[in-house]
Amino acid sequence: MTVATKNRIHLGIIVALLLVIAGVAYKFIVAGSTRGNDDGRVAVVLEPGERALMLREMREFVVAIERLTDALARDDLRAVAVAARAAGAAKAHDVPVAMLSKLPLEFKTLAFATHRGFDAMAARAEAGATPKETLVALSALLQQCVTCHARYALATVPTVPQR
């Protein structure tokens, strides 16, 4: 075998490996684990425990919003900051990597933007934002909840084999 042929084979192997790596990266970072949902949305397919974790985080969003609106109604910006911080990005660190890899890139982007939005709201409240400004920010954040819910549903891996 000539040196040139060997080089070509090595190059071929490297290209094949890079394609495999790109494919794996695409699957885990961009595509996630999804299937069509009956209602036209995209269903993110999770293990039952992962679904429970996701829904628990969702309900914590509602708790945070309840506390936020209560604090806003009382013009208590310190309590606004505490409530907003509870729904901030620190929460997202609870999500295991295996579960993150099942979420499509757009889903992850929306989810992190929502958590970061709460952090930004907390920071602005600490810096003296008015309740009206906080309400405007909350309304923009709620738009992200609406956008994601319109696009995505959750499904679990079937426990019985599908026919």
Ligand code: HEC
């Ligand atoms: C990145 C996507 C995404 C964002 C952002 C998002 N959600 Fe969700 N949420 C979901 C999905 C997916 C479900 C499951 C819905 C389904 O299967 O029909 C869900 C479910 C819920 C549920 C039902 C919980 C349960 O126990 O059944 C609540 C409540 C909820 N979300 C509140 C919120 C609120 C409030 C926000 C914004 C502050 C928000 N979500 C932002 C994706 C999102």
